[in-house]
Amino acid sequence: MNSKKIFSLLLVLSLFVTVLAACSGGNNKTNEGSTSTATNKPTEDNTKAEETPSWQTEKITLKFASWEDPKMEGELMKAFMAKYPNITVEKDETINWPWTDALTAAASASKLPDVFWVESVPVGVENEWLLDLSPYWDQDEETQAIYPNIAKQAVYGGKRLASPTFQFIMGVYVNKTLLEKNNIPLPGYNWTITEMIDIAKKVSKPSEHIYGISGPWGNLSFNEHWPMANDSALGYNTFDGEKFHFTNQQWIDGYNQQLELRRLKVEEKMTGEEKTKVFGEEGAWPLQKGHVALGIDGSWNMNSLPPEMEKSGAGVVDFYPYPAGNAGQKMPVVLDYIGVSSTTKHPEAAYELMKFMSWSKDGWLKRLELNKELNINIDKFPVADFPEVWEKLTGELKLDGAKAAIGLLGDAVPDYNKVLPGWREFSAWASDEQKIYEKFANGELKPADKAKEMEDKANEFVGQALQRLSQ
Structure with a gap:
């Protein structure tokens, strides 16, 4: 009996220890889980920290x-x-x-x-x-x-x-006072190239040093702006992203029109001597002096030119969008x-x-x-x-x-002067070496006569330069 009791007691004790061990093991697993969770928290924080760029x-x-x-x-x-x-x-x-x-x-x-x-x-x-x-x-x-x-x-x-x-907008400074003095109705902001030329011709009185139109840096640049205004496939100065198209009739017509306005003295091209005589200073700006009805120029003068002119009595001026051609109003932007x-x-x-x-x-x-x-x-x-x-x-x-x-800027056409490789080399060839623009101005050559050669040469210079930079 005693031995059986002892055996039973040992069996109970053994089972009790086993249960304790099991419970202890469960606690260890829980602790391991807790430890795992605790060690994972810094990992999550590190992930979040890594989401902030260094x-x-x-x-x-x-x-x-x-x-x-x-x-x-x-x-x-x-x-x-x-x-x-x-x-x-x-x-x-x-x-x-x-x-x-x-x-x-x-x-x-x-x-x-x-x-x-x-x-x-x-x-x-x-x-x-x-x-x-x-x-x-x-x-x-x-x-x-x-x-x-x-x-x-x-x-x-x-x-x-x-x-x-x-982007700077190339628009037209319209001297409203000068138009009113000549009984010319103000155009709407959705005006056309035809209206612009018509107004310029009507206002011009070269004998009184009153001119219809002027351009930035002494150039109307119709050949640069008109093709894109009349043909949506063309960009600035006929460039379509790959090639120039100077043989396009719009480029030729634009160049011929600006030459005609210069010949008729509708365009302001006063000499230094004339400016000294009329304004008292060789470097005077006739547009600023109120002697030009339509001044094609950039928005960089938008906040200085109109108030200066109004204050000096040279006229009340507004800055108009560039006029529309057959393809609508395409703002030239620099x-x-x-x-x-x-x-x-x-x-x-x-x-x-x-x-x-x-x-x-x-x-x-x-x-x-x-x-x-x-x-x-x-x-x-x-x-x-x-x-x-x-x-x-x-x-x-x-x-x-x-x-x-x-x-209108959503459909604007940017210039390429600061980004197009080869263009400066072409300009040097056309201006300095061949003197083409000078010969256009004095009538020795016509734009149609040189359009194909200029187109080929521009595409040669630009094409080679683009290929070189794209390698």
């Missing part, structure tokens, strides 16, 4: 160079640094005019600023100054808002080597460009600075605030369609014609 957390210094208004530039840099406190932006004072020469010197010394405005994109591409922005641009949703005609610019061989900054250095150590941060200082929504909203604070008038416009920006901007414009012009 360029937003590391201490970074970026150099910046532009020909922006110094006050505007400085305040925009401060705003960017407030948005990204880890980034310090410094103005590179060594980059100044002549701009391309200064960049060349900086590149030779391996001291290119991280972000800089570009006077000639092809020069920057040929010298390998510019970073390919494609990896950042293509993943950036904001780039979808950039107007398609503008977004195509500065791309070589599939690489986006610069970005547009702003673009500036910005790039990121190929040697920057912080490409992501540099890209964000580039955006903010030029075309981004946040950058433009801040710019519009600063326009008021710094008393800087708007003379350049966004290259992207951000409705909030355009709504605020439109409310700040003083000229009704300018408001009409910006409503």
Whole structure:
């Protein structure tokens, strides 16, 4: 009996220990689970931390160079640094005019600023100054808002080597006072090229030094603007993105028309001697003096020219959209460009600075605030369609014609002067070597006589240069 009791007692004790072990094992599993959960929490936090790009957390210094208004530039840099406190932006004072020469010197010394405005994109591409922005641009949703005609610019061989900054509108300064004095009704903002020429001829009184029309830099540039206004397949100066089409009749007609207006003295082409005699100064601007009815020029004069003329009694002026041709009203626009250095150590941060200082929504909203604070008038416009920006901007414009012009920017045609390789070489051949434009002006040659040769030569220069940059 006693042995059986002892055996039973041992059996019970054994079972009890087993249960305790099982419970203890369960607790260990629970603890392991708790430990696992505890060790996983930092891993989750690390994942979240990794979601913040390193360029937003590391201490970074970026150099910046532009020909922006110094006050505007400085305040925009401060705003960017407030948005990204880890980034310090410094103005590179060594980059100044002549701009391309200064960049060349900086590149030779391996001291290119991280972000800089570009006077000639092809020069920057040929010298390998510019970073390919494609990896950042293509993943950036904001780039979808950039107007398609503008977004195509500065791309070589599939690489986006610069970005547009702003667009300046090429329009017409209409001296309403001069038209009223000649009993000519004011045209609507949806006017046509035919109306513009008709008004110019009616106002012109060359014997009194009153002229119907003038152009920027002494050139009406009808051959550059008319083809795209009459044929939607053509761009600026007939360029379609690949080739020029100077044999197109619109280019020939435009050139002939401007030559005729010059011959009839409808176009203002006063000599320095004539200006001295009439205005008392050789460098006087007849448009500013109230002696030109229609002045083709850029929006960069939009905030200075009209108030100056009204104050001096030279006339009340509005800034009209460029008139329509058969293809509608196509605004000619002039673009500036910005790039990121190929040697920057912080490409992501540099890209964000580039955006903010030029075309981004946040950058433009801040710019519009600063326009008021710094008393800087708007003379350049966004290259992207951000409705909030355009709504605020439109409310700040003083000229009704300018408001009409910006409503047409969705179908604007950008110039190529800062991005098209080979064009400067062609211009040197045509102007300096062949003196073609001079011979057109004196009647020695007609545009139709040289159109084919010029077309072939331009396409040769540009085609070879594009091929070289696209390799």
